[in-house]
Amino acid sequence: MSTTFAVVFILLNQWIKNGSNELFEHSQLVGGTWPWAYPALCFSCGYFAYDQWDMLRYRLFSGWIPSILVHHLILLVCFTLALYRNVTINYLILTLICELHSIFLHVRKVRRMAGVRDGRSKFVKAEWVFNWVAYFGARCTSHILITLKLIKDASKFGKGVELPLALFGMAGMNLLNIFLGIDLFNAYSRESKTENRHNHHE
Secondary structure (H helix, E strand, O other): OHHHHHHHHHHHHHHHHHHHHHHOOHHHHHOOOOOOHHHHHHHHHHHHHHHHHHHHHHOOOOOOOOHHHHHHHHHHHHHHHHHHHOOOHHHHHHHHHHHHHHHHHHHHHHHHHOOOOOOOOHHHHHHHHHHHHHHHHHHHHHHHHHHHHHHHOHHHOOOOOHHHHHHHHHHHHHHHHHHHHHHHHHHHHHHHHHHHHHHHHO
């Protein structure tokens, strides 16, 4: 959650100082580094590395190829190389806008751990509304726009690995977003069916 607040702070600060035009300039996104962007990316990289290690150590995942592990792996590869080469830092900050949606994923997890699973509850219904809005608004839309921006500015990149790596990373993220959307829809359907069964019994 601290990553989310850091990203919002960094982007708002740049928006207020320079406006939207300079905020999304290719030179700024690839070669520049906004204030606090590098430390924020370092912190995020450390968090994803620890979270990955924790999940692997305690097997906090299911399936042969868990999407959460793939998600963290893609981010770790992209973040580590970007931090080492000190390029595309600002681009990667933009990708972290999706962490706004992660807030509601965590809220849902805590809510279920607390035993609040009644689909008729106003809290559960409100949480699902925020979850879907954040999923489409903060996660899907931001990643699609970043991908389109990369494609549009492809000719402005040099001959290094930055563009191929960025496109590979965003392709992976967009694919994972689809899988996450399917998982969310299935979870929503299950809770909706629970609500319908309660209504039927009444």
